């Protein structure tokens with residue numbers, strides 16, 4: 001197999017949030033979204049198996065309702081934490097109703113109530129697919145933001161999306177083709193500083 005490693009590493013390293021530099025007037029083709037979701041469903045899944053469901057919202061009224069809810073949750077959160085609204089977040093709430101599509105990564109199931117390995121299995125069987133989806137979008141110059149704010153308002157989202165009882169949504173990716181966005185690597189600690197060998201804290205001198 002002929003793999004271009006540097007291109008793959010570049011995609012994996014630069015899937016940043018894109019909230020501003022998006023083409024709000026260019027639809028993202030449904031076939032392209034299917035292609036990306038077909039990549040996403042190759043992610044690992046636990047015992048429940050393939051319980052992911054994706055709800056793509058590209059209807060104007062639905063987008064308006066979700067954008068209104070998102071704005072409300074974000075403003076409440078910032079007020080509760082006494083934090084100023086960052087310009088990029090402000091830009092997203094200003095234009096969210098115009099985003100070409102919102103993709104809700106949903107589960108046909110509910111997490112176990114008790115904090116246990118079961119929760120790890122539950123979320124571990126859905127979030128890798130959401131991340132693969134974001135990477136597949138990034139590879140096609142489609143910008144997205146990993147958002148989980150709406151998880152705080154499951155019931156209202158479920159009503160807007162007509163989700164049946166026993167299902168839930170995890171993250172919502174607002175997506176659009178990027179327009180003049182330069183996506184760079186984030187400033188992260190290098191592997192040498194966050195990796196131990198054999199025992200916690202054991203780092204080679206080199």
Ligand SMILES: Cc1cc2nc3c(=O)[nH]c(=O)nc-3n(C[C@H](O)[C@H](O)[C@H](O)COP(=O)(O)O)c2cc1C
Pocket residue numbers: 016017089092145146147148149150186
């Ligand atoms: C668990 C999680 C939840 C997030 N929820 C939101 C959100 O609701 N809205 C939002 O605009 N960004 C959200 N983000 C994106 C972060 O605010 C940030 O933009 C993103 O992690 C990119 O920063 P980085 O490039 O340093 O990773 C979330 C990120 C993570 C990991």
